[in-house]
Amino acid sequence: MVRMMREWNSPVYAFFDPTSIIETVNGRRAHAFKCMGKGCKIRIRRNMRKHVGTCWGDEVLQTAYEAKNAEDVRTKIVASILCNGSITASFECKGKGMVTYSHRQRTHTETKAELVCWVAESLRPFDIVKDRGFQCLMKTGRPEYYIPSPQTISRDVKLVFKRN
Known part of the structure; x- marks a missing residue:
């Protein structure tokens, strides 16, 4: 398992740890991302948008897609939700x-x-x-x-x- 840092620009990536993990599945390498939701311990390789909808809510996901890029979503939306999730x-x-x-x-x-x-x-x-x-x-x-x-x-x- 190798950790790799890479630029991920889609807003959906803002809900996951920016450092992906490369896993080998059935002889093929795939990026896996750890969800940053409170209490969520899931690593996702695909269907990230679906996971964000169920873990964070469809309203949050829709707001994220109205932002410019993943960094805006991470600093403005995800940070405030994680901070105020009490x-x-x-x-x-x-x-x-x-x-x-x-x-x-x-x-x-x-x-x-x-x-x-x-x-x-x-x-x-x-x-x-x-x-x-x-x-x-x-x-x-x-x-x-x-x-x-x-x-x-x-x-x-x-x-x-x-x-x-």
Whole structure:
């Protein structure tokens, strides 16, 4: 495995570590890129755009393609998302008004923010995230869907209320 530094100008490359890894797959050499998404440990050789859409969101990907080049995307979009990807930033992003539903699966941070809000507003116990019925509803059709532990929910509720 050899590391190689190269210029990658397409906006999609801004979401990956700029140092690619050369892997040998079925006797052929291929570049592999590590995703810079928080908690994402995936290395991608192809379909980078599809991965960015699922890992970062289609809205972020669309905004990236409106920028000039990968460096602009990396400094203006990716850096701010990585910097502000905290649980409290997710609360600040939530608007007031009509409830809307997204067809896109939530990120880990968005899931935690929604659950913290629901637990706090509805006076639910933190252990409700371990309830069989709750898990069944949340994971139906998406068995890999991330549900944080009761300890994580408890910590995040304390964190959010400490900041307010």
